[in-house]
Every structure is written in C-alpha cells, then in structure tokens.
Amino acid sequence: xxxxxxxxxxxxxxxxxxxxxxxxxxxxxxxxxxxxxxxxxxxxxxxxxxxxxxxxxxxxxxxxxxxxxxxxxxxxxxxxxxxxxxxxxxxxxxxxxxxxxxxxxxxxxxxxxxxxxxxxxxxxxxxxxxxxxxxxxxxxxxxxxxxxxxxxxx
Amino acid sequence: xxxxxxxxxxxxxxxxxxxxxxxxxxxxxxxxxxxxxxxxxxxxxxxxxxxxxxxxxxxxxxxxxxxxxxxxxxxxxxxxxxxxxxxxxxxxxxxxxxxxxxxxxxx
Numbered sequence: 001x002x003x004x005x006x007x008x009x010x011x012x013x014x015x016x017x018x019x020x021x022x023x024x025x026x027x028x029x030x031x032x033x034x035x036x037x038x039x040x041x042x043x044x045x046x047x048x049x050x051x052x053x054x055x056x057x058x059x060x061x062x063x064x065x066x067x068x069x070x071x072x073x074x075x076x077x078x079x080x081x082x083x084x085x086x087x088x089x090x091x092x093x094x095x096x097x098x099x100x101x102x103x104x105x106x107x108x109x110x111x112x113x114x115x116x117x118x119x120x121x122x123x124x125x126x127x128x129x130x131x132x133x134x135x136x137x138x139x140x141x142x143x144x145x146x147x148x149x150x151x152x153x154x
Numbered sequence: 155x156x157x158x159x160x161x162x163x164x165x166x167x168x169x170x171x172x173x174x175x176x177x178x179x180x181x182x183x184x185x186x187x188x189x190x191x192x193x194x195x196x197x198x199x200x201x202x203x204x205x206x207x208x209x210x211x212x213x214x215x216x217x218x219x220x221x222x223x224x225x226x227x228x229x230x231x232x233x234x235x236x237x238x239x240x241x242x243x244x245x246x247x248x249x250x251x252x253x254x255x256x257x258x259x260x261x
Contacts, residue, residue, distance in 0.1 A: 069223045093221055097187050100219040109213040111172035111233025118223040
C-alpha cells in the first residue's frame, strides 16, 4: 500500500512537472511572434495568394550586435512607371513580440522602390519581406539575422 | 519626447534626377512591451505613420510598428520633375503631428 501511494505521488510529481514545462512553452509562445503568426498576418493582407521569388533585395546584417538598432534596407526591382510600379512592401519578424515591423506604400513618383529604416529585434530570427506590384503580383523573400543582444527590453 | 525632425533633401535637382531623402526624428518609440521598476507595463507610444508629400500629393508612406527603433530613421527616393515643396508628417499615437517642410528647385 505504501509503495502504491509513493508511486502515485511520483506520477503526480511527473505530471505536475509536465504541466509546468508545458506552461513555460505556452508562455514563451505568447511572448514572441511565431512563423504562424507572421503567416496569419500575411494572410490577413493577401489571403491565400501565391508569392513569387526574386525582385526583392532585402539588406539586413547577418549578425546584429545590438538588437535595438538593426538597419534594414529594402529595394524592389521595378521600372516605377505609372503602368508598372511597386505598390507596397511589408516587413515581418518571426521572433519579435509582435509580427509586424513596417509597411511601405510607394508611388511611381518615388523613381526607385527603396526604403531604409532601423528596427528592433528581440532575438536571432528570420525577417520576411513581401512586395506587392501594381499588377497585383506578389513576391517574398526571407533573411536571417543573428542577434547578440536582444532589443525589446524587460 | 519628440523634437524637431531632421531632414536631408537636396535644395536643387536636375529634371528626372532620382534623389534620396533622409529623415530622422527624436522619439522614444515606447513599444508597449517594456515594464517599469514596479512591473507595470509601460503603455505604447510610438510614431505610427510617416507620410511624405510633394506639392500636396502623397509620394511615400510608411506605417511603423513597435519594432521600429527609437529615434526612427527613414530614407526613400523621389524622382524630381518640377520645383516645389516637400511636406513630411510624422503622426504620433497620442494624435500629435510633427511636420517638416523643405523646398526644392528643379532645373
């Protein structure tokens, strides 16, 4: 009888430990955007549409020492005429607390579909960039940034 | 706190020349993710939109999310065709707007 009860308590302990580690995973999942969250943010914009590759030049550092200030330059290949131009560019981060980073709206008056800014990255992660052309075609590219010190504070 | 934005735009350009516009504004860009010493979340307060107009026509717009760094920098290009004035507007979460105006002569 004594053996059985200790067996139970050990099982309970294991079960508790299991729940505890599960809770940690859930909490971590809540703190950071996941590839799924990025995918749903993209689906919200463009539904189930297909993305081509190429056209986008996403310039991010391979290694960012300071996650607080990570330069990001995006350029999309386009003649930028009234008939054929880049309409929008969206940038997403898979490992930040929130999936969105920045969205740009270009016009033919830009002459060149280029924009540069600086972003915060909480950890090493993939940056996803999508471009929407004036004819409705979509392009996507991805680049990993290794972050030495996270940039999202407490 | 946001202060006077800093903008670099060439004062003169040749017709058809593609010029770069560089902007920088002082702002904490409080992400809404940080906690203060007592563990309370510091509310989000960022500049959420940057709009560039030339002669009152929108030429470029950026929607910034909390992942944009403090003192946000933004650069973009513009194809000079006529003389006129740039109006750059930064919109804060609290509703305030910071505006910079720059004239450019084309010829």
